[in-house]
Amino acid sequence: MTIARWVGVGESVDTDSAAAGASARASALAGRDAARLLIVFASPAHDLPALLRGIAPGDVPLVGCSTAGEIATSGPGDHGVVVLALGGPGFAACTRVATGASKRLREAGAEVAECLQTVEPRPHRALLLLSDGLAGDQQAIVRGAYDVAGSGVPLVGGCAGDDLAMRATFQLYGEQVLQDAVIGVALGSDAPLGIGVQHGWQRVGEPVLVTSSAGNRVFTLDDRPALDVYLERLEAPAEVWDDPAAFTLFALSHPLGLGRRSGEDHVRFVGGANFEDRSLGCIAEVPQGGIAFFMEGDSESVLTATDGACAGALAALDGAPALGVLAFDCIARRSVLGAAGIADEVSRIGAACGGAPVAGFYTYGEIARTRGISGFHNQTLVVMALA
Numbered sequence: 001m002t003i004a005r006w007v008g009v010g011e012s013v014d015t016d017s018a019a020a021g022a023s024a025r026a027s028a029l030a031g032r033d034a035a036r037l038l039i040v041f042a043s044p045a046h047d048l049p050a051l052l053r054g055i056a057p058g059d060v061p062l063v064g065c066s067t068a069g070e071i072a073t074s075g076p077g078d079h080g081v082v083v084l085a086l087g088g089p090g091f092a093a094c095t096r097v098a099t100g101a102s103k104r105l106r107e108a109g110a111e112v113a114e115c116l117q118t119v120e121p122r123p124h125r126a127l128l129l130l131s132d133g134l135a136g137d138q139q140a141i142v143r144g145a146y147d148v149a150g151s152g153v154p155l156v157g158g159c160a161g162d163d164l165a166m167r168a169t170f171q172l173y174g175e176q177v178l179q180d181a182v183i184g185v186a187l188g189s190d191a192p193l194g195i196g197v198q199h200g201w202q203r204v205g206e207p208v209l210v211t212s213s214a215g216n217r218v219f220t221l222d223d224r225p226a227l228d229v230y231l232e233r234l235e236a237p238a239e240v241w242d243d244p245a246a247f248t249l250f251a252l253s254h255p256l257g258l259g260r261r262s263g264e265d266h267v268r269f270v271g272g273a274n275f276e277d278r279s280l281g282c283i284a285e286v287p288q289g290g291i292a293f294f295m296e297g298d299s300e301s302v303l304t305a306t307d308g309a310c311a312g313a314l315a316a317l318d319g320a321p322a323l324g325v326l327a328f329d330c331i332a333r334r335s336v337l338g339a340a341g342i343a344d345e346v347s348r349i350g351a352a353c354g355g356a357p358v359a360g361f362y363t364y365g366e367i368a369r370t371r372g373i374s375g376f377h378n379q380t381l382v383v384m385a386l387a
Helices: 017-029 048-055 105-117 138-149 226-233 244-252 299-315 331-352
Strands: 006-012 035-042 062-066 070-072 075-077 081-087 091-099 124-132 155-160 171-173 176-178 181-189 193-198 202-214 217-221 256-258 266-268 270-274 279-282 291-296 324-330 358-363 366-369 381-386
Touching (some): 006 070, 006 324, 017 035, 035 091, 075 331, 081 091, 081 358, 091 105, 091 176, 105 138, 124 138, 138 155, 155 324, 155 358, 193 299, 202 226, 244 270, 299 331, 299 381, 324 331
Parallel strands (some): 035 062
Antiparallel strands (some): 070 358, 124 181, 155 366, 217 279, 256 291
């Protein structure tokens, strides 16, 4: 008897990359056939070509990326690999990849979204996006995908990481290890697909006006050097003012919030600072003329957001149980929660979803668009539940 839909998750911490890939795949499949898609989240510490040879996807489409930490049913981890397998005739998947993305972000997003035109018809659809987290303004990728997908198809996904080295991330497509790429997966299902998103950060103090910016670079806030305003208003310790490493650690838990008409802030991860021109670099666009807020959070607010993201994803399943869960969790939230907190968070995700298998990774940005055209997030948890 063929099972209509199934989701399996496997993981390995074996330091032999080929062996790790083979073990994680075997656990995800658990002897089942009719796999429709393999999704791989792997530490950049692995020999990624060897890892893919170990997984040996064959004719099954494979997508994935490097991480800043992995998430599996058993909990969070580092330097490992997680494989999620979707199977059964109740699922359909079609994949596409765009390379050279940093020079054509919007076009790359549109290009991979074309896979929606060729996926087998199903009553429920979503477009999964995995991108190079260092390629530039990720919101442009989302806009390009939206140009093709339209308002009726939700977007979900995350931006690849490299364990906070901030040098190079990797995208996995079939047997290829790529850089500067965007991957799209048109996912169809006979049952609902639910997406929830929450961040848990809170405003600190009064807002500021973005008086000079270009793309994801912020030059002045309230007509003063952006870096100086940021550090002064957040009362940053002395070492953060001129030490890039110290600044990065501080910025992980102090994002910018962009005010929206809906009253819900979009969060922007401050990925770096230029200590010469005193500007800030963010992972996505910060529009000139907009209102920005300084933000911070604690373990309680972040875990409350975890519960909210899970509730939002499950609500869209119309009462059906979750078969599996994908989690895209910002590396900055991990820094706030600490080792015990991230273990608690993954446990909460699994418990909220009735013990369904969980796979995901710690990201350099998250994608979740269920309404409107804006769908790129920073320092946020995105949960996708599959019924």
